[in-house]
Amino acid sequence: MNSNWLLTILILVGLVLGTVVGQVLYDPEYLLSMPESAHAHATALTVFTFLGNTVFMGLLKMLIIPLVATSVIVGVTSVGDFRKLGKIGGWTLFYYMATMLIAVTIGLVLVTTIQPGTAISQQQRAEAEAGYATDTVKVEALEAKQQEGLGGAMKGLVSQIIPLNIVSAAAKGQPLPVIFFSIFFGVVVTTIGPKNRVIIEFFDAVFSVLMKMVTAVIWLAPVGVFALLAWTVARIGLSVFASSIGKYMFTVLAGIFVHAFVVLPLILFIFAKRGRDGSRNPFKFMHQMRQPIMTAIGTDSSSATLPVTIETATDVAGISKQSAGFVLPLGSTINMDGTALYEAVAVVFLAQAYGIELGLTTLVLIAITATLAAVGAAGIPSAGLVTMVIVLDAVNANVLAADPSASAIPVAAIGLIIGVDRILDMFRTAANVWGDAVGAKIIDRFCDDD
Numbered sequence: 001m002n003s004n005w006l007l008t009i010l011i012l013v014g015l016v017l018g019t020v021v022g023q024v025l026y027d028p029e030y031l032l033s034m035p036e037s038a039h040a041h042a043t044a045l046t047v048f049t050f051l052g053n054t055v056f057m058g059l060l061k062m063l064i065i066p067l068v069a070t071s072v073i074v075g076v077t078s079v080g081d082f083r084k085l086g087k088i089g090g091w092t093l094f095y096y097m098a099t100m101l102i103a104v105t106i107g108l109v110l111v112t113t114i115q116p117g118t119a120i121s122q123q124q125r126a127e128a129e130a131g132y133a134t135d136t137v138k139v140e141a142l143e144a145k146q147q148e149g150l151g152g153a154m155k156g157l158v159s160q161i162i163p164l165n166i167v168s169a170a171a172k173g174q175p176l177p178v179i180f181f182s183i184f185f186g187v188v189v190t191t192i193g194p195k196n197r198v199i200i201e202f203f204d205a206v207f208s209v210l211m212k213m214v215t216a217v218i219w220l221a222p223v224g225v226f227a228l229l230a231w232t233v234a235r236i237g238l239s240v241f242a243s244s245i246g247k248y249m250f251t252v253l254a255g256i257f258v259h260a261f262v263v264l265p266l267i268l269f270i271f272a273k274r275g276r277d278g279s280r281n282p283f284k285f286m287h288q289m290r291q292p293i294m295t296a297i298g299t300d301s302s303s304a305t306l307p308v309t310i311e312t313a314t315d316v317a318g319i320s321k322q323s324a325g326f327v328l329p330l331g332s333t334i335n336m337d338g339t340a341l342y343e344a345v346a347v348v349f350l351a352q353a354y355g356i357e358l359g360l361t362t363l364v365l366i367a368i369t370a371t372l373a374a375v376g377a378a379g380i381p382s383a384g385l386v387t388m389v390i391v392l393d394a395v396n397a398n399v400l401a402a403d404p405s406a407s408a409i410p411v412a413a414i415g416l417i418i419g420v421d422r423i424l425d426m427f428r429t430a431a432n433v434w435g436d437a438v439g440a441k442i443i444d445r446f447c448d449d450d
Contacts, residue, residue: 004291004316007218011294014226018298021226022233048231052298056224059217060304063210065170067307068329069182070207075325076186077200079447085187088446092327095439096335100374102263103431104367107255107341108348112363114254116247117352120416124244125353128415175303176333183326207325211315214307218291221308225298232422240420248349248417252424255341256431264337264438272438273445282438288317289437296433297426302332305433313440322447323440331436338428338435340374343388347395350413356406362398369394385421389414 025044079085163169163177170178189196241249265282272280286293292309299305310328313319344366351358358366373387389411396408 007221008290008294010222011225011291011298014222014224015229015294015297018226018229019233019238022230022235023238025230025234026237045231045234048227048234050227052224052227052231056217056220056227057299057301057304059220060299060307061173063214063217063307064175064303065173065178066206067210067214067310068175068178069170070203070210071310071321071325072179072182072329073186073189073203073325074200074207075322076183077189077196077203078320078322078325080190084446088322088326088443091446092330092439092443095442096331096375097371099264099267099337099435099439100335100340100371101367103255103259103337103341104344104370106258106263107252107345108363108367110251110255110258111345111348111352114247114251115352116251117349117354119244119247120353121244124416125413129410129412131415131418175306175329179329179333207321210307211311214311218295218308218311221291221295221298225295228298228300229426232426236419236423240423245416245420248345249420249424251349252342252345253427255345256338256427259337259341260431260434264435268438268441271442271445285317285437285441286434289313289434291316292433292437293430296430300422300425300429302336302429302432302436305429306332309433309437313437317437317441319440319444320447323444327440327443328436331439332433334375335436335439336374336432338431339387340370341431342424342428343373343391344370346388346417347391347409350392350409350416351395353416354407354409354413356399356409358395358399359402362395365394365398366391385414385418385425 076085079088161176161180163174163181166177166181189199240246265286268282268285269280272282272285289309289312292305292312295308296302296305306329309332310324313324313328314321347366347370348358348363369391373390392409392411392414399406400408
């Protein structure tokens with residue numbers, strides 16, 4: 001058994017064991033049968049947090065900024081030609097926006113067909129609003145984003161791209177300004193003639209060293225994903241799937257499944273170049289990218305998964321450094337297929353739960369704003385929940401403009417979905433990472449064109 005297969009099996013075992021252990025800890029009957037059960041539960045969550053967040057996520061996050069900087073510089077300098085780089089960048093952005101809009105459309109079709117919000121009772125709405133008010137951390141984040149609005153979010157995104165201090169931005173772990181600086185730096189390096197050789201070789205060597213570090217950290221993934229998943233399930237429990245909110249969860253997961261297993265493979269089959277074996281089998285490529293996809297499920301973060309994604313894409317899937325170095329870091333920041341789909345489904349679900357009818361114009365508005373809001377979502381756990389309030393506000397404004405006497409969706413309605421957000425976040429993050437990988441594979445054909 002080779003090392004890749006062994007690691008894959010260990011990560012899968014970690015995911016399964018994490019789910020089982022988390023459910024056992026959540027089960028009230030189990031807890032009541034244990035002496036000092038509450039203390040044991042709290043201790044277990046503390047241990048899981050230490051192993052998952054402090055150790056595993058900490059090591060991955062430690063590598064993100066240096067890896068982003070070196071991979072982008074290596075990718076840009078490998079391309080060399082400005083016109084070719086512009087072509088790659090243009091097709092990359094087009095791919096991002098197109099796939100996000102497709103994902104949103106799938107979500108809207110499913111949520112308007114299944115109508116999961118009609119299963120929510122008035123009592124559930126009241127309990128959710130009361131629960132929302134007690135979650136002060138989430139309330140503050142949502143209210144801040146609500147005041148910012150869509151225009152503010154886009155303005156903030158642009159202001160992040162051009163930082164006042166690149167060192168400060170890097171120290172804060174902000175990948176977008178580092179990506180912009182690295183692209184700018186790489187482009188200028190290609191213009192200074194033979195003297196650029198030493199710079200290119202230096203960053204290529206640093207990139208190779210970082211890849212070796214990523215390889216070492218990946219072996220902690222089984223323990224990390226076990227701890228992170230056990231922590232999540234221990235707080236929520238799997239029984240939530242059988243509740244009335246389970247219909248909403250099913251709708252989101254069904255949309256992600258269709259997008260990940262039907263739409264993206266079809267796009268890959270049509271537009272990607274043939275692999276080393278002469279085939280364009282999208283599911284073979286998905287199999288090659290299994291480690292970052294499973295890591296994304298455990299970490300809930302496309303940014304934290306980025307080191308694993310780049311390492312697997314270049315070393316296992318055979319994607320060039322040009323494509324992986326440019327497309328994957330940018331994708332982990334702004335390409336959010338799963339998040340866009342989730343935000344669209346969630347807003348329509350909340351409207352259904354409050355008996356608010358949404359017309360075709362409003363659904364189109366949701367599609368556009370959910371796509372743009374997803375672009376502004378950070379690649380961190382539950383970022384989509386925060387930016388979703390932008391879509392909610394846009395819907396309310398549209399509904400009230402058409403009928404001032406109509407009811408609006410209260411922000412507190414988000415209390416209905418806060419409790420299950422973490423579980424859904426695991427799968428929408430996996431869709432985000434898979435979408436990035438598909439993009440890198442497709443763009444790879446342009447990198448190899450002469």
